[in-house]
Amino acid sequence: MAEEKGCERLGTIMVVSGPSGAGKSTICKKLREMVPELRFSVSCTTRNPRPGEEHGVDYYFLTREEFETRIARNEFIEYARVFDNYYGTLYSEVADRVNAGEDVFLDIDVQGAMQIKQRAAEDELLRKCAEFVFIAPPSYEELEKRLRGRGTETEDVVIKRLGQAASEMANWPKYDYLIINECSDAGARRMYEIMQAFHCSCKRIRKLEF
Numbered sequence: 001m002a003e004e005k006g007c008e009r010l011g012t013i014m015v016v017s018g019p020s021g022a023g024k025s026t027i028c029k030k031l032r033e034m035v036p037e038l039r040f041s042v043s044c045t046t047r048n049p050r051p052g053e054e055h056g057v058d059y060y061f062l063t064r065e066e067f068e069t070r071i072a073r074n075e076f077i078e079y080a081r082v083f084d085n086y087y088g089t090l091y092s093e094v095a096d097r098v099n100a101g102e103d104v105f106l107d108i109d110v111q112g113a114m115q116i117k118q119r120a121a122e123d124e125l126l127r128k129c130a131e132f133v134f135i136a137p138p139s140y141e142e143l144e145k146r147l148r149g150r151g152t153e154t155e156d157v158v159i160k161r162l163g164q165a166a167s168e169m170a171n172w173p174k175y176d177y178l179i180i181n182e183c184s185d186a187g188a189r190r191m192y193e194i195m196q197a198f199h200c201s202c203k204r205i206r207k208l209e210f
């Protein structure tokens with residue numbers, strides 16, 4: 001994907017966060033259609049699957065014990081507790097792919113993204129490959145409308161997620177790129193354009209024939 005004649009590059013680790021309801025999953029869905037070869041990292045979680053979600057496709061659904069065993073074995077690039085559940089990204093979902101020049105898309109929360117940023121200080125692959133993108137909803141009112149419109153969460157969960165969203169929004173300055181997601185078509189197109197810029201980055205070039 002990141003290949004050009006005479007130029008060998010590492011892939012990009014696209015670390016994408018934003019409050020629940022900002023439209024990340026719709027952007028991801030559209031990106032899958034636009035770039036079928038793009039790899040989406042499958043995270044581990046201890047939350048229950050929602051209707052239609054599949055193990056190994058949407059998430060690896062683990063028990064708390066299974067998750068904690070993987071923490072102890074150091075298998076996660078990052079993990080965090082979000083809404084009373086564990087979520088985490090496995091090193092195995094990312095490292096081989098970016099080394100082979102493929103891009104990998106990580107839809108993770110702010111705590112996880114910041115762990116990757118910190119880890120990048122000692123980890124060369126993360127330092128070269130990770131790029132941080134924040135997706136924001138156009139307004140609080142719109143966010144509330146989207147969260148309620150989903151109809152998949154209980155009122156308690158919606159209220160919790162709205163509170164969380166307000167505090168998550170404060171983190172956008174820690175990211176390198178911001179997409180204000182008014183409409184998912186435009187948001188996905190913007191994400192695609194940012195990806196094209198990632199492919200021109202000098203820091204991921206391994207070899208250039210000249």
Ligand code: 5GP
Binds near residue numbers: 017087
């Ligand atoms: P959901 O339960 O709606 O699928 O995801 C809830 C939140 O968890 C989202 O903000 C999502 O970005 C985040 N999330 C999903 N996978 C991971 C992961 O591997 N690590 C972290 N830190 N957050 C994740």
